[in-house]
Amino acid sequence: MDLKIGIIGLKPGWKIILDQQGLNYEAVELNKKLSPNQYSVLIVDDHKTTKNNILHYLEMGGSILFSSKAYAQVFDKKIRSVRKKYLLSDQESMFSSIGLIDISNRIAIPKKANIKLIDSGLQVYSGKYKKGSFFVIPIDINKEILNMNACRRKFNADRMELPSEIVAQVSKGKIRKLLVYILQKLHYERNLPFIHKITIPDYQGLFIFRIDTDFCSKDEADAIYRLCEKHNIKATWFLDTQDKSKLEEYFSKLKGQELGLHCFKHKVFDNYNDNDKNIKRGIYNLKESNISQKGFAAPFGDWNKYLDCSLQKNNFSYSSEFVPSYDDLPFFPYSNSKFSKVLQIPIHPISPGRLRRSHFSDTEKIKYYKDIIKKRITEKDPIIIYHHPHHKMLKVIDAIFSHINSLGIPNLTMSEYASWWKKRVKTKTDISYNNGYITFRNLDRKINFLIYKDNMISCLQPKAKLLFSNIEFTKNNLLKREKNIASMRKYHWRDLLYNYESWRSRKNR
């Protein structure tokens, strides 16, 4: 049978998540009769859905992930709409590692339904219907994933005072993880393996170091460059472009680094013309200095549809901000009823400068990044962090680079990762599972797959035919739920101060 997810109600938000994760899926029409052999799992997020076809699929042993509205429609239940700013996974549930999910819309909870509450904090339910199994999620996936609002969020650390930054209002990376865990379970319910494309080129990990130059001096930039040379790190530099002599005499001469555009004026505007003018002036100065750029990173990690429109017109291959998302995988943002052509590469948004503002000592800063690195490796996600040369903190950067190299984590520039990612998106491999064999069709040997069974994982190069019992699995470690979670969303007077500071710095430049 095909290891493929069928989705009824394929909206852009779902497409973003399924593509990020590299899952095989296709949109299913509302009125089609479905057999469990056609789809390993169905996602049903359309409350006008045809009841009998869905029940038939379940009855025959299929697995379904329902939105609560779709579930209520199929099983004749009512739902209760509840206002929540965030959801917090239970300490002892199968989703405990997810922790805190910030959301922006009301959630919908099934009423008087005879189904099992799997996680009371996340309000995830599961149930059985004849031979089939299903899960019910309360979150409006499409609305949350397409939300592009920003707000200040505190980030977790092993101490009282927490760092914060203005980032995406919704923790989209966490929502994706929740869905992936559920899809995994639903495959296991049918004794099927769960398979998706790897999210980084090398199973060992991926380290990307982004530098926003922010009007630093040549000496400040050079101190960071020398650390990159010392540790053999190819960093990705996003340049401020007002000072042409600095571009010509210094940046254009850097070896083995990627150069991209940060800004002319250090600002993102709320209209197309000013953004486009600013970007064009930056590109012009880079060109005059013999620098060619593929990527862009906006001042303050800001993003809006006008900026995106200008980036598309000016042929950028990718951009990297933290308002569309953070701690997440690359994706093509959706606005004005279409997908952008510019790949968004989210990063971890807390820079050493933000840690210093929250009074971290150097030892605490290094520990903070070591923890982030460990988390990303455990989750098989890219490690992408950033820095400003005028903040110096060379000891911290030196320690981070040493740590990365001691772990043997491969390093790429953002543009290398972006072009790998675009190839990955285009590879459409069909996978099926019959009599203990996995078959890959239209395979691309350069894109590996991750295969999961129970709490085990394996990374493998696709082959035409593969005996499942021959695959060597290792333990798939999950994160422990973060401590200190309660204080993350508690208001602190410093939040007000930091908001004032960021308002002032946006005004001044």
Ligand SMILES: [Zn+2]
């Ligand atoms: Zn900047």
